[in-house]
Amino acid sequence: MVVGAGWALVGGIVGCLVGVAAGCCVWRLRPGADRKAEGEAAEAARQLPLAADLLAACVAAGAGPVVAAQAVGESLGGPVGERLAWGAAQVRLGGAPADAWRRVGEIPGADALARLLDRTAESGSPAAGPVARFAADCRAEQGRTATARARRAAVQITAPVGLCFLPAFLAIGVVPVVIGLAGGLMSGQ
Structure with missing residues (x-):
């Protein structure tokens, strides 16, 4: 769009070059907080299936959900690990499980994991199976997202x-x- 505006205002190849330069400047001047938040959300989406798999493995090995969340959070790090460790620490300190796991639910796509951890803490129901299913669902969603991105890229590359x-x-x-046709018509006269 910026290239088209440069072409319309200045005209020709020079206008396109001005538009490309203006587009690069606008892109670089975006607020850094937005890029940081986008990067953190992408990192969290990437870590979420792994965290759920590790959590399911810990629970299946006999650890309680809070202990498993603490272990996974400390070993994993990143946005998902930090929130899991924080939620586990809050539950261990006597906080309400719903409040403690709410911060985990703030991660895009992790609200089901937070509800599952809260339900497990309240009822004591086994968590290994549901957490493993959640991890499988996360991986399937990542696959669908990657496929959609690849299809968009294929369509967007067509014009250039x-x-x-x-x-x-x-x-x-x-x-x-x-x-050749013009030569044939001209010689035929």
Whole structure:
């Protein structure tokens, strides 16, 4: 869009170059907090299935959900690990499980894990199976997201590739045919 504005305002190739330069400047001047939040959300989405798998393995090995969350949080680190360790520490200190796991639920896509940890803390129900299913669901969602991104990339690459090959097609395929037809018409008179 910025390239089109540069082309409309300045005109020609120089306008396109001005538009590209302006677009790069606008992109670089984005607030850093937005990029940091985007990076943290991407890191959390990447860590979530691994954290759930580790949590399920710890619970299946006999650890309680709070102990498992503490161990996974401390070993994993990052946004998911920090929140798991914080929630486990809050429950160990006597905090309400719903409040303690709410911070885990703030991670995009982790609200089901937070509800599961809260339900397990309240009822004492086994958590290994549901947490393993949650991890499988997270991995499936990541696969669907990656597939959608790849499809969008395939569609978005079509225009630049077409713009690169169209001049060559015209120069090598269409122009010689037109010249041949015009030569035939001119010599036929």
